[in-house]
Amino acid sequence: MSLTVVVLAAGEGKRMKSSVQKVLHKAAGRSLLGHVLASVAPLRPARTIVVTSARKDEVGSSLEAEGFRGLDLVVQDPPRGTADATRVALEALDEVQGQILLVPGDAPLLNFHSLKALVLEHEARHAAASFMSARATDPTGYGRVIRDEDGRVLKIVEHREATEQERSVDEINTSVYVFDLERLRDALGKVDDANAQGEFYLTDVVELFHNEGDVVAAYRTKEAAVQGVNSRSQLARVTAELRRRECERLMEGGVTIIDPATTYVDATATVAQDVVIHPFSFIEGATVIQRGAEIGPQARLVDSEVEEGARVSYAVVIESSLGPDSSVGPFASLRPGTRLERGAKLGTFVESKKTVLGAGSKANHLSYLGDTEIGEGVNVGAGTITTNWDGENKHRTVIEDDAYIGSDTMLVAPVRVGRRAATGAGAVVRDDVPDDALAVGVPARIIEGKGNRMKKRDEGKDSAGQ
Numbered sequence: 001m002s003l004t005v006v007v008l009a010a011g012e013g014k015r016m017k018s019s020v021q022k023v024l025h026k027a028a029g030r031s032l033l034g035h036v037l038a039s040v041a042p043l044r045p046a047r048t049i050v051v052t053s054a055r056k057d058e059v060g061s062s063l064e065a066e067g068f069r070g071l072d073l074v075v076q077d078p079p080r081g082t083a084d085a086t087r088v089a090l091e092a093l094d095e096v097q098g099q100i101l102l103v104p105g106d107a108p109l110l111n112f113h114s115l116k117a118l119v120l121e122h123e124a125r126h127a128a129a130s131f132m133s134a135r136a137t138d139p140t141g142y143g144r145v146i147r148d149e150d151g152r153v154l155k156i157v158e159h160r161e162a163t164e165q166e167r168s169v170d171e172i173n174t175s176v177y178v179f180d181l182e183r184l185r186d187a188l189g190k191v192d193d194a195n196a197q198g199e200f201y202l203t204d205v206v207e208l209f210h211n212e213g214d215v216v217a218a219y220r221t222k223e224a225a226v227q228g229v230n231s232r233s234q235l236a237r238v239t240a241e242l243r244r245r246e247c248e249r250l251m252e253g254g255v256t257i258i259d260p261a262t263t264y265v266d267a268t269a270t271v272a273q274d275v276v277i278h279p280f281s282f283i284e285g286a287t288v289i290q291r292g293a294e295i296g297p298q299a300r301l302v303d304s305e306v307e308e309g310a311r312v313s314y315a316v317v318i319e320s321s322l323g324p325d326s327s328v329g330p331f332a333s334l335r336p337g338t339r340l341e342r343g344a345k346l347g348t349f350v351e352s353k354k355t356v357l358g359a360g361s362k363a364n365h366l367s368y369l370g371d372t373e374i375g376e377g378v379n380v381g382a383g384t385i386t387t388n389w390d391g392e393n394k395h396r397t398v399i400e401d402d403a404y405i406g407s408d409t410m411l412v413a414p415v416r417v418g419r420r421a422a423t424g425a426g427a428v429v430r431d432d433v434p435d436d437a438l439a440v441g442v443p444a445r446i447i448e449g450k451g452n453r454m455k456k457r458d459e460g461k462d463s464a465g466q
Contacts, residue, residue, distance in 0.1 A: 002098030009105025029266025035108030081199030128214035142172035155207035375401035404453035
């Protein structure tokens with residue numbers, strides 16, 4: 001049977017005290033709404049409709065940035081309750097038949113398995129309405145599920161409308177429903193706003209169905225699986241749970257996490273088998289870490305790629321790419337556009353930006369490499385700076401294969417250092433250095449044929465770092 005998903009995401013979330021819409025707050029790499037959409041996607045719905053506030057464009061832009069496509073966004077303005085939001089969604093469906101799954105946009109802990117079980121329960125019971133419930137340790141604020149002596153669902157009473165006896169009930173409504181579309185259309189026309197909030201409650205449909213003799217089914221799940229977010233403290237709690245789940249999933253897949261309690265991996269990251277992650281590591285965004293890499297301790301990777309056998313410790317790596325067996329840190333900062341080829345190294349207190357470091361090349365310590373292309377087998381000495389900005393524009397530095405850059409060299413871009421060329425300690429290089437030449441002094445003068453300091457590499461041995 002055809003399934004349509006409707007996500008109710010029009011609430012502004014006043015308790016969040018934020019200019020950001022509640023459902024767009026981030027938790028473990030995705031917006032709250034993004035997590036909900038990710039949980040319903042495996043159900044393969046025929047259509048997914050997101051009901052938003054008048055700030056529809058903000059929601060659309062955020063979801064597009066997160067990679068969600070093919071959604072229908074409709075506006076509920078003004079907000080007049082969940083039944084009214086559902087009515088707005090149904091107007092976009094015309095005469096579509098089948099089942100409709102309604103979920104809140106602020107419940108990021110929902111998972112596919114519970115949602116699938118609810119849909120199957122609905123089908124098995126031939127119910128007009130089914131909903132997900134849970135037993136809560138503190139049900140304050142939630143709608144209560146009221147049953148008769150035989151356990152049949154009579155109604156759902158919102159907290160504000162409940163009597164003292166009804167408030168003592170600990171079974172809560174989670175705002176996740178499955179309805180027969182045709183029956184729901186008819187029932188929504190009978191819902192009124194005669195309540196403390198002056199809103200149209202979707203929960204009223206449950207009592208309407210019961211009174212008309214229809215089957216109403218409740219699928220009970222764990223409270224933790226349906227935790228919503230209405231405050232910053234709740235946001236922190238669900239974020240912690242999402243990250244705990246992610247660490248568990250990775251460890252089950254063959255990743256070694258030394259201390260899951262101090263490891264933060266976004267749900268959007270990809271981590272392969274046999275990766276080792278040390279404490280206080282942050283793996284964020286669309287980061288991809290390949291087999292055998294070692295991360296941390298105290299590393300932060302954002303939207304970056306780490307290839308097989310690479311190592312990162314005490315470092316920040318943003319929008320960068322680390323080749324096989326490369327090494328970063330400790331105390332290095334890789335800004336966007338950095339690429340390390342196989343076996344390359346950026347060491348202690350080295351910063352890079354829009355820089356390529358060729359295979360086997362090393363900048364071991366205390367350097368800044370900006371807008372720089374470095375070939376293979378290059379040694380960059382301590383204190384080297386590529387001075388890439390002239391006050392108005394950025395310029396590139398090119399250092400070719402097997403060059404040797406002496407300590408405290410200033411390379412004033414645009415400039416090129418040729419193959420096997422060298423610079424002396426403290427040189428200020430303003431002009432290109434030919435192949436095999438040596439540049440020394442301030443400003444540097446060129447001595448032909450005195451370069452080629454990387455003879456150990458020529459002999460097939462490792463070059464010495466400076």
